[in-house]
Amino acid sequence: MELKALFDKKEFIIFDGAMGTELQAKGLKTGETPELLNLTEPELLKEIHHSYIDAGADVVSANTFGANRYKLEHCGHSVNEIITAGIKNLKDAIKESGKAVYAALDIGPIGQLLEPTGSLKFEDAYDIFREEIVAGVSAGADLIIIETMTNLYELKAAILAAKENSDLPVICSMSYEENRRTFTGCPVAAELMLCAGLGVDAAGVNCSLGPKELMPIVEEICNISKLPVIVMPNAGLPDPETGGYTITADEFSDYIVQMADMGVSIFGGCCGTTPEFIAAVVKKLSGKKRVQRDIKPISAVCSGTRVCEINQPRIIGERINPTGKKLFKQALLNDDIDYILNQAIEQVNAGADILDVNVGMPGIDEKSMMVRVLKRIQGITDAPLQIDSTIPEVLETALRVYDGKPIVNSVNGEEESLQKILPLVKKYGAAVVGLTLDKDGIPPKAEQRFAIAEKIIKRAEEIGIPREDVYLDCLPLTASAEQVAVKETLKAVRMVKERLGAKTVLGVSNISFGLPSRELLNHIFLSMALENGLDLPIINPNIAAMTGTVRAYKLLANIDVNSTEFIAAYGSDNAANTANTPKPADHSVTLEYAIDNGLKAEAGKITEQLLSEQEPMEIINTRLIPALDKTGTLFEQGKIFLPQLILSAGVAQSCFEVIRQKLAKTDTAPVSKGKIVLATVKGDIHDIGKNIVKVLLENYGYTVIDLGKDVEYQAVVDAAKKHKVKLVGLSALMTTTLKSMEETIKLIRENNLDCKIVVGGAVLTPEYAEKIGADFYAKDAKETVDIAKQVIG
Amino acid sequence: MADSDIILTGNDAAQHLEGCGRIVLMCATIGQGADNLIRQLQVSDMAAAVITDSLASVAVEQVCDRAQEEILSTLSYNTHTWRFSPGYGDLPLDIQKALVLLLDAPKKIGLCATDNQLLTPKKSITAFIGLSDGEVNRKSRGCECCSMKDVCNFRKNGGHCGT
Numbered sequence: 017m018e019l020k021a022l023f024d025k026k027e028f029i030i031f032d033g034a035m036g037t038e039l040q041a042k043g044l045k046t047g048e049t050p051e052l053l054n055l056t057e058p059e060l061l062k063e064i065h066h067s068y069i070d071a072g073a074d075v076v077s078a079n080t081f082g083a084n085r086y087k088l089e090h091c092g093h094s095v096n097e098i099i100t101a102g103i104k105n106l107k108d109a110i111k112e113s114g115k116a117v118y119a120a121l122d123i124g125p126i127g128q129l130l131e132p133t134g135s136l137k138f139e140d141a142y143d144i145f146r147e148e149i150v151a152g153v154s155a156g157a158d159l160i161i162i163e164t165m166t167n168l169y170e171l172k173a174a175i176l177a178a179k180e181n182s183d184l185p186v187i188c189s190m191s192y193e194e195n196r197r198t199f200t201g202c203p204v205a206a207e208l209m210l211c212a213g214l215g216v217d218a219a220g221v222n223c224s225l226g227p228k229e230l231m232p233i234v235e236e237i238c239n240i241s242k243l244p245v246i247v248m249p250n251a252g253l254p255d256p257e258t259g260g261y262t263i264t265a266d267e268f269s270d271y272i273v274q275m276a277d278m279g280v281s282i283f284g285g286c287c288g289t290t291p292e293f294i295a296a297v298v299k300k301l302s303g304k305k306r307v308q309r310d311i312k313p314i315s316a317v318c319s320g321t322r323v324c325e326i327n328q329p330r331i332i333g334e335r336i337n338p339t340g341k342k343l344f345k346q347a348l349l350n351d352d353i354d355y356i357l358n359q360a361i362e363q364v365n366a367g368a369d370i371l372d373v374n375v376g377m378p379g380i381d382e383k384s385m386m387v388r389v390l391k392r393i394q395g396i397t398d399a400p401l402q403i404d405s406t407i408p409e410v411l412e413t414a415l416r417v418y419d420g421k422p423i424v425n426s427v428n429g430e431e432e433s434l435q436k437i438l439p440l441v442k443k444y445g446a447a448v449v450g451l452t453l454d455k456d457g458i459p460p461k462a463e464q465r466f467a468i469a470e471k472i473i474k475r476a477e478e479i480g481i482p483r484e485d486v487y488l489d490c491l492p493l494t495a496s497a498e499q500v501a502v503k504e505t506l507k508a509v510r511m512v513k514e515r516l517g518a519k520t521v522l523g524v525s526n527i528s529f530g531l532p533s534r535e536l537l538n539h540i541f542l543s544m545a546l547e548n549g550l551d552l553p554i555i556n557p558n559i560a561a562m563t564g565t566v567r568a569y570k571l572l573a574n575i576d577v578n579s580t581e582f583i584a585a586y587g588s589d590n591a592a593n594t595a596n597t598p599k600p601a602d603h604s605v606t607l608e609y610a611i612d613n614g615l616k617a618e619a620g621k622i623t624e625q626l627l628s629e630q631e632p633m634e635i636i637n638t639r640l641i642p643a644l645d646k647t648g649t650l651f652e653q654g655k656i657f658l659p660q661l662i663l664s665a666g667v668a669q670s671c672f673e674v675i676r677q678k679l680a681k682t683d684t685a686p687v688s689k690g691k692i693v694l695a696t697v698k699g700d701i702h703d704i705g706k707n708i709v710k711v712l713l714e715n716y717g718y719t720v721i722d723l724g725k726d727v728e729y730q731a732v733v734d735a736a737k738k739h740k741v742k743l744v745g746l747s748a749l750m751t752t753t754l755k756s757m758e759e760t761i762k763l764i765r766e767n768n769l770d771c772k773i774v775v776g777g778a779v780l781t782p783e784y785a786e787k788i789g790a791d792f793y794a795k796d797a798k799e800t801v802d803i804a805k806q807v808i809g
Numbered sequence: 810m811a812d813s814d815i816i817l818t819g820n821d822a823a824q825h826l827e828g829c830g831r832i833v834l835m836c837a838t839i840g841q842g843a844d845n846l847i848r849q850l851q852v853s854d855m856a857a858a859v860i861t862d863s864l865a866s867v868a869v870e871q872v873c874d875r876a877q878e879e880i881l882s883t884l885s886y887n888t889h890t891w892r893f894s895p896g897y898g899d900l901p902l903d904i905q906k907a908l909v910l911l912l913d914a915p916k917k918i919g920l921c922a923t924d925n926q927l928l929t930p931k932k933s934i935t936a937f938i939g940l941s942d943g944e945v946n947r948k949s950r951g952c953e954c955c956s957m958k959d960v961c962n963f964r965k966n967g968g969h970c971g972t
Contacts, residue, residue, distance in 0.1 A: 047911045048812065127910065128915075128923060132848065133929050136923070166919055357852040358852055361849065614856075658859055659860050662856040663856040700925065700927070702931065704847070704851060707858075708855065750927055752925045753927075
């Protein structure tokens, strides 16, 4: 069945109304699993299906909304059994009716939150949905409806599972609150963008609100959706006293008619609606024509919670890239993802709209590193990401696990690149950077680069990637070698913009390679490029002149209307400057004083001064560590509290940062007293305690291999082996996860690793620690440091 | 809860609900935004993360206070108990998933439980309040009725856990 075929016959497609509230009306108790009735009460289910078929529904959903592995865990029947029975009941009812009605496999949310807030991995969510879809397809469903979703990431897992395991039409719908976002903060535009990109047949909204309250959301959807729009409202808002719903079938269907006039073409009912509602909708829509909507294409990308429209210059931050950066490379080798996360936060705070992510370097598994880094970055920032790799497999893996619509960096005019990269971009609904080079390299003339741009667009459009999703890079060459080519690049940008109507992107800082005063050249070139039509400058946003150029350009080009953004960024300029201006070094401030009092900037400066007189290790051993010991003792004595201890630790960390940078410059091996593996055990997601321990250990000069939270037993063993550590620290906060701690310890022992194990966490006791085979119990972060000293020195 | 197969095991919940004919079962969350913020702060400013984490814990308790007040004002009863949650005393955490599903919390407020019975978003609570037409068990709300009282780190340091 194709949705298009149905639309050829009908002006509107009408789904059925509520199942859950109907079952409750027929005696289902709260706490019972409604899907179990597929097996125990088939006649009841068929009766409900019949009532909707009689009401005139074109598509009826099977009773499979919650038929997933997680929700059915203890019900005694498999997902396959329950879905097969659910579809069979529906198809039997349809057959008995003799009407041309289609059977939909209904897929609801799993009922568990995905990473990073929850512990359900994207890959496992995909698997849970796949199981449902495979069962539904083999039971003979005609289409798939994925509904009541609130998390874009979960929706993506479900859509991929549907597209990769069936040829059926897929309709998607999310549930919004009155602020036009879902519980998890997903905006309407992100859903529509994801659905359009992944090849969904129709998208829209259901549940949570009545038709009246949904009106503004429906209006927004109708204004921007490229896909047919589906709306399935509740029967008004639930009455908190009775649990009943508030509007009549007549009122409901009046709103539906209004929505049809706005351009919605698929309707149904959610909680509280009955066959009476559907019959009223069918009746009032009969004879009406579907409204054709005229949607202007827009260029945009999104994360799970933020949409970035490329309707004005947007900054792509270039810093997450190991090329030429020693500290970054060290971080990758040590699995120090926090280092990268800091780069992400810094750039976003400086003004980046989108972040480029590149983790390619020799000696690491780029694919697994890319997945880890992407998942962590999307957990701490809502800026959309640009996935940057030369390896198609890395791109594909990253495209799968990305929460939203990313940019792929990049494709170029070479045949091999076009053939390998464009299908990935199409399949995952991404945008792509198109480099105007081919097998002969970067052509010198603007016309030649334009020709390649044209070719890339043509090839993209041929496989269904819309032009608005291709961002063309006309490749600036360094002015030191190719001075005449600078103008050619600018000319090419203008040609692409004006003649192809495509968005443009440039890696700006290439222009000054090999020249002095690069910042000066870079920002002047940037302003020239912006004036020639550059949309997406790839820059270091931490350099004030670069970000400032973009902001100033937006003001002067009348894009930043009323100078709002500019004033927000620089309005308190004077005040900010005074605060940031380094005070003349106050000689009364010592390193110890700075650490005691949380003076980060001062401590950094003092460390720099000290480095000119003393060896790094000497500073660490004679100054930093004694100062930390002192705050540690005060903490133990209850004279200072955790936030103060951590504040001091943060200051010490900034001192270490200064030392590390100095060592990296002089190519000296990094200072480390030894490596320690830390992990919050499998199943546990409370990791703030572990992270506090990490900060403190790092302060004492240990290198921490942080495996994060919810860590598999084997991953701890593997890391301990790989890094040959002498100490492993395990944390668990809840009673339910202490078992995992015991299992992890068991596995470490079975592998005969030459390492000690320290455990900690709110519910642990020294006795329990001993019982599960740990070597040490640490009651807090300070004690962990003492244990590390004892074990490693 | 009578329709579900949830059993409040242990002694403490039973003692807590002595004399009660009904309970109010409730849950609350301050949402994923708090988790996101705390996660971000743990990277950029650990001290701020620790403080924010504590504030978020207080905030969700305050949400419960408000909800409790609102709910109780609509009901008629003689006395009520204080809020009791899984994890208090000897009442295990392993009913969290069943409780959130019973309350339809994933759909209604986006509150879920993991396979290991941890609530997500993190700053969330499930709780029940006993209602009695006579007198509830007036045992004082404090450490004395807590089964963790002998091993509690908070108590060893002279404090309490804040519940």
